[in-house]
Amino acid sequence: MTATSLQRPFTVVSILPRLLDTNGDAGNARVLAQRIRWSGHDARVVDVHSTADLPEHVDAVAIGSGTDAALVSARDGLRSLVEELRIWSNSGVPVLAVGTGWELLSWGIDLADGTVVEGLGLVAGHAVPRTTRATDDIMVASKYGRLVGFENHARDYVGAEASPLGRVLHGTGNGERESGPQIEGLTMGEVFCTHLHGPVLARNPTLADHLLGAAFTRHGLEYSRGPVAASVDETAQAARNLVAVRLGQPVE
Template identity: 35%
Template sequence: MRLQDPQKPKARITLVHLYPREMSIYGDLGNTHVLATRLRRHGYGVDLVDHHPGQKLPAGAHLVVGGGGQDSGQARVEADLEDNGPLLAALARDGVPMLMICGMYQLFGHDFTTVDGRRLPGLGILDVTTRGNTKRMVGPVALQTPFGDVVGYENHSGSTVLGPDQEPFGQVVAGFGNNGDDGTEGAVKGHVYGTYLHGPALPANPAFADALIKAAVDRVVSRGFEPEELDDTFADQARKRQVARLTAVRRRGLRERLLRR
């Protein structure tokens, strides 16, 4: 589907949304909207492709997005993901930026074992493993990342552990993150990002959105990404407010725990 584009786009970018019906139930479709909108505002044309199970994945994808879903949704895309796994892995090695949220983050790891013991194999693009448990990790999140403060909302029962050399996406300032224990959130390898941040993740974090866009455009255009000046005032205010509120709540909680000792 071709969206409304600038009259003379600097270049055309193919944006692929993996499994929008099965794996986009927590507002993650908003990430696709943000990327497409910001691409157009930066002066680039966008070809948006919704990839559904049984379809052929575009080999010329420039930017790939996937969202969260229930265990049943992950099971429904398992066969298609296995079929397209070699192409997705090749695109990842070639530097195609990808953002995988929650359930798709888990499936980009080695495997996800559900709470009832069923193992869903992953692609192994990210060196992470996930196990389901009865405890849900729910609430607002603030992270420190290479893109500055990043905020979002998590809602997952999967507990993810990073491999020994796997870099996290960020360090938890407030929230649970990958597992509620080690202070890490998400994972990144090259330009592939996995994270539990819903909300969706990108509207309040434009610097991160533009980093994904830059990685895509740099592969397409020899002169590289040429950004326009965009007004991100509201997004910046929302992010700063959430960071300040969560930091204050965390400090108050730490102080109360110290006083009870």
């Protein structure tokens, strides 16, 4: 299949960006779309607030993080899209969920006051309260390279031990474990969940390119980052190295 045989733009869906963008994480959709353009293909971002906004074709999905005040509203918005989310996740459409967006895809969220916000049950595990909020740089060793970001969460995540995104080199991630290394995030097929803000894909283009590789493969295409992306990625690497030096970790 050739680069022109898709006959339409790649479509990246940003889910509930009015409610789930407190750390700029809705920007992950724009990162994916721009990297597609740099690879020589057309791309667009579609903001989806309800089923009425759904495009005919979806090639990648980004879900950001929100405030606890908006948890129920965001959960209800996601619940209206649960069948589409299930179809996407089961058919290999790459999905990235960050922070509370991830927690709402889980079995549920235990709040500090003892109440529970029921999740969509699309990924294993659930969120539980921390005694102190995790707010710090985080560095993670993963199969997609070393990932860096900023974490800002009041809950740990339990139940993702079998399929983490990576191992924590610095920071909190999913929380302390009784045995084994601290882990961060969750993966399930081409669904990726993480605490990393930044937006994570701008700071970690190797993860972005993995998601795009999955999106392209679904259409029989091979993804290759363009020369502009290669130049931009040097800046991202320099930024990661600055974090590494600050944290006493080796530079790349």
